[in-house]
Amino acid sequence: MTALWSEPALQLIDVRDGHDHLTLLLGGINIPLRELPQRLAETVAGVETVVYCKSGVRSLKALHAISAAVGEGRCRSLTGGIDAYVAAGCLERLRCAEVGQ
Template identity: 40%
Template sequence: MQQLDPASLAVKIAENSVHLLDVREPFEHAADNLGGQLIPLGELGKRWAEIPLDKPIVVYCKKGIRSIIAIQKLQDRLPQVTWLNLAGGIEAWKKSLP
């Protein structure tokens, strides 16, 4: 699993070269998000087929832990996808970018 730092993610978002997958809970997503698709970690088992497969997918959460768990689960079902973890999660994103 590849780790992606916030600055690299900003470039990929600007290039529209990745999909974003937020695995936090809806209340967390409503308070602050990077966009993309929301599928809470607890729902991945039944909603994984909703994930688009045409680009690499950056998975994020609050601190980068739930996203690692999500990627581990998703790699088994979708091994053809390139999975990227936002290192440090949305907290790192907020701290490192203006």
């Protein structure tokens, strides 16, 4: 019998730089946009993916890079980034990272 949750239902990728990544987190893994071409193997092809950044600009660039590498349709960019998430009143859902994580 196969486990129902053998792979993640949703993968989050934060494409902000490390210092920005340590402020507010939605979760997932941190792959700064400048490192994405070399680290594409860390993304899971075939898994629904959401990339995010502060305002949505870098995540849109990441979306295009991931889609070109693994195919379109499985990756989305968080429109407006964390700024829009906070503006929508979802700040309490974000985690503040502790230094050293």
